[in-house]
Amino acid sequence: MALCFVSVPVIAATVGGWYAYWGTLLLSVVWSAAILWLKISHWEDE
């Protein structure tokens, strides 16, 4: 997840353009999938 977060400005600085724009979205999807997996695997009913 940290890698996803750090990669956002890195791809903006190095790749730029549309690839960075939609690439950030892709990294965000990976992030949210990871955080969902963490939540589900440590599930509490609250």
Added chain:
Amino acid sequence: MTAIPLPTPESTVAVSVAVSCMLAVSVGIGIYFFRRAKNFDEWMVGHGDIGPIVTGLALTATWLSGWAIFGNAGLGYTYGWSGSWLIGTANLMGLSLCVVLGYRMRRYAALGARTVPEVVRIRFDSRLLQALAGLTMMILLIVYSVGQYKAMASVWRLTTGTDWLWSLALTAVLCGVYLALGGYAGTQFSLALQGGIFMVVGWIFGIASIFWAGGPAKIAEAIATSNFVKPGGAATPVSLAGYTAPISPAFPGYDWIGVTASLFMFLFMATGFPHNIVRFLGLRKTTKREYTLLMVIVALNCVTPLMVGAMGFAARAVWGSDLMTLAPVYGDAAATLVSMALGGPVGGAVFSMAVFAAAISTLAGMVMIMATNVTRDLIYNLVPKASPRALLLTSRLLIIPFLAIPLWWTYTSPPPILSEFMSGSAVAQAGIFFFVVAVSMYWKRATKVGAIATIIYGMAVALLHPSVYGKFVPPFNHWGIWALTLIFGCGAIYVGLSLLTKPAPEERLAKLFTKQS
């Protein structure tokens, strides 16, 4: 080159009909839920039986405001790629974090919490902290509300060519009606409807605009050769080709410090927004599968701001910098005009409906918070024997000033670039409430001294915003430095003072932190 569309009598009628239909359905939902909100408690938080689809859509509706469905195109148009940071290309990271952390609000709802500051009171056993949190929310949310009216006012003026005051006053009245009648549950369902509307509309127009402008390559080429043009039309030598643009230190995309700050702002503010996290107070118990569904809905709607941002890039490719002379809306006109260019009066009407849906949903969520901040977090907090009937009536009446004050502010002194203005309040909410509310639900060692100091520090540093006093106090004239100082300063004070002070007794904490399976 495609001509810039102008409002026509047809577009005025189409916009009026579309917006009226959306508001009429919202009022209908409020009337339906009126019968179910029998007392003050039920009006504030419903029956705790709202499902994951409605909660997911409602959460994205309060999260994605006029900023996302309207202001983002202005950012893309005005600042090129460097506008992406406030467009919120990484906004899904923040909102998915909110979904995970916010789910624990249900535990506090079961313990009697009906507002976000009440969660804080239960957590820290402090009425002072509840009142302070309520007061802080009110101040920050009033500022954020202005942005919602600016979005609606701008789209109304662009599509109808008429003065917006009375149309917005009527919109505010209808919003007040469904808030007063439907309370939390009615508002939650109206929000879900509105979130669904702007997700569908935003996706369709975003994709269509890229093809309308000649495709991604042509848009990228146009932005690469564009320079920043100031509102009013004065050209500058600052290129828009990169993801930073040295326009002014007060601009978040000025340099990589500003970029870093905007990324952390998006990461924390989705959870820090009280009108977001409160959506979980009424959520029913969910299965893992339902919870996953909630997250998928959130993910789908978090793409919408990027779609609207693309509309701004497309407008820049087609119209160059022409919109920067279009006072007083300037680049913020981009999305509306693209929707009219794409679909004529009907396109403009559908897009206007989406903007109204996005703006009114966030406004409604915030007004509800502010009204209950006064009645539950201040009045009831000070006078616990106050009659629930009187408190309910007072909450309903307070909706009027909380809708009217930001409307008047927008009418007399509208902010020039919508999203920039709103980011000031957003940073303060991110820095303060991410820690005081969300982290406190998970960190046993947090103390009320740490939480109180965090609120005071956050509000003091908020005054050093580059557009307020920061311009006189370097280095706070730099947005990134100001935002990082606020967010991480809040974190350092919260953690540091909590570790230095005595935590609540273990037996009290046990009922808040016992693992539930």
